[in-house]
Amino acid sequence: xxxxxxxxxxxxxxxAAGMIIISxxxxxxxxxxxxxxxxxSGIKSTGSSRLHFSIRFxxxxxxxxVFDVESIFIxxxxxxxxxxGWAGYISILIxxxxxxxxxxxxxxxxxxxxxxxxxxxxxxxxRANG
Numbered sequence: 001x002x003x004x005x006x007x008x009x010x011x012x013x014x015x016a017a018g019m020i021i022i023s024x025x026x027x028x029x030x031x032x033x034x035x036x037x038x039x040x041s042g043i044k045s046t047g048s049s050r051l052h053f054s055i056r057f058x059x060x061x062x063x064x065x066v067f068d069v070e071s072i073f074i075x076x077x078x079x080x081x082x083x084x085g086w087a088g089y090i091s092i093l094i095x096x097x098x099x100x101x102x103x104x105x106x107x108x109x110x111x112x113x114x115x116x117x118x119x120x121x122x123x124x125x126x127r128a129n130g
Contacts, residue, residue: 059111070099 077092
């Protein structure tokens with residue numbers, strides 16, 4: 001009973017390959033000076049497009065993804081709340097407490113600070129330096 005999927009897969013490959021081959025033969029071929037340059041809304045580019053971003057942008061994106069995925073787990077728990085009973089309630093309570101502990105740790109570490117000040121370091125005793 002898998003032959004419809006195989007046929008569908010082969011048709012998709014044939015259509016994609018056909019579009020690439022047809023565009024190769026029918027597409028324009030020109031190599032002018034401005035062909036390889038980036039173009040943004042009619043504004044001529046100035047400088048290089050390779051910019052260095054602060055690592056804090058990536059940290060915030062990573063925190064967002066982590067906490068967003070955890071919100072999906074909480075949502076799934078909320079849907080099955082009645083079936084899970086007290087065991088599910090205690091489990092999600094522990095899960096949320098771990099999330100809060102991680103958020104407090106990140107806050108104390110200074111990972112959420114966007115100021116120009118010096119970032120704090122956590123020493124072996126668990127206290128922030130700086």
